[in-house]
Amino acid sequence: MxxxxxxxxxxxxxxxxxxxxxxxxxxxxxxxxxxxxxxxxxxxxxxxxxxxxxxxxxxxxxxxxxxxxxxxxxxxxxxxxxxxxxxxxxxxxxxxxxxxxxxxxxxxxxxxxxxxxxxxxxxxxxxxxxxxxxxxxxxxLKQQILRAVGQPNERFKEDALRIMRGFRFAASFNFQIEKATFAAMASCASLLEKISVERSFVEFDKLLLAPYWKHGLEALIVSGAFAYLPGLENKEPELFRLIEDLPDSFVFTSSEQAWAFLLYVLNLADNQHFLRLWKVSNHFQKTVLNLLAVYSLREQNQLDEKMVYQYGRELLLIVENLREAQGLPVAFTQIETLNQKLPIRSKKEMAVNGGVLIKELGFKSGPDLGAVLDAIETAIVTGQLENSKSAIFAYLRSSRSDSSS
Incomplete structure (x- = not known):
């Protein structure tokens, strides 16, 4: 050719x-x-x-x-x-x-x-x-078949990561895994425990983000190889739920979204422990756990300025994307409206800080000062307090007066 x-x-x-x-x-x-x-x-x-x-x-x-x-x-x-x-x-x-x-x-x-x-x-x-x-x-390629070169068992015993690569290629190309190759992937699956978690994460992550991720994940489940990946032993029903709960056309928009929904269906007692098993970065952990928190709040039909401020517009929209895929009520427009109305985007935009309160109002540094700043922040975000020095000072004097009486 x-x-x-x-x-x-x-x-x-x-x-x-x-x-x-x-x-x-x-x-x-x-x-x-x-x-x-x-x-x-x-x-x-x-x-x-x-x-x-x-x-x-x-x-x-x-x-x-x-x-x-x-x-x-x-x-x-x-x-x-x-x-x-x-x-x-x-x-x-x-x-x-x-x-x-x-x-x-x-x-x-x-x-x-x-x-x-x-x-x-x-x-x-x-x-x-x-x-x-x-x-x-x-x-x-023409027949859309994934076949190991030579003897499949030899290829996977040489490099067990090839097992995960095989599932990832199936998810990427929508190819069928040839019978002998699949049998070898299943029989050699226990060797995945010999592979570094970081390398397995890369392949599993690429699988979840692939256009035909359901096809690749189903092959991973049926082969039994999932049981040799961190935290997934005995999780076959939950993994199948990951496939069943989303439409065939759905493709995850980011790694964080994929892993957050994976954790959602796994329904674990300790999500942070699971993520640590996979040795992901602290930033990745935080984003995934925040997505889970937002997902839980949205299941309770909660959505307000404080949520948008605390978690950010982007994370809320990622969760809405998942809700939409499952046929649940969504609030894309409301999120955008709430986000536009936010008077501040972070604590740094507050008209006062701890130093100002210590110097001008005689506050002492420590946990009590932190609690006061948190209260000011919440009041500003929820529209109960104008973000100006004069308004905040008046609010604090009023609060002190109330507490003293």
């Missing part, structure tokens, strides 16, 4: 291939970029494979960086672009179900393609647009 017109991303990188070939070596575009070009999908990263060894690549190009030279990868900076160029290689036994004990450089494209995960990723493209396919990748 030959592509009549190379995508612009490949055309920009063509001088790299030609320069390597001019030096007497082979060079090809490989992997996901070739797959995406054939599927007419956006191309994100252009990877190049060659029979030239890293030191030979460094002799061909003047500007390079050793980003993974022990695995044969050199970063080439050329004409304003950055390109990862990796030497054809074979890999020895995997010692931890993730990394090979040793990498051997070879001069054979076939040997290099043989070590890849799925047939649709084991494709190469030369500078003239010819597709090199040695493992039925083109046929599987």
């Amino acid at each position: 030959r592509l009549k017109t190379l995508p612009s991303e490949f055309q920009k990188a063509l001088p790299i291939l030609k320069k390597i070939r001019k030096a007497g070596y082979q060079a090809y575009f490989v992997g996901g970029s070739v797959r995406d070009a054939l599927l007419h999908r956006p191309i994100h990263d252009v990877d190049i494979a060659t029979d030239a060894y890293p030191q030979e690549i460094k002799q061909i190009f003047t500007r390079t960086a050793d980003i993974g030279i022990e695995h044969g990868t050199v970063l080439v900076l050329y004409q304003g672009g950055e390109y990862e160029i990796t030497t054809f290689r074979t890999e020895d036994t995997y010692v931890d179900y993730r990394r090979p004990s040793n990498v051997s450089f070879v001069r054979s494209l076939s040997e290099d393609l043989r070590r890849r995960d799925f047939t649709i990723n084991a494709l190469a493209l030369d500078e003239d647009g010819h597709v090199i396919d040695e493992f039925t990748g083109l046929s599987d």
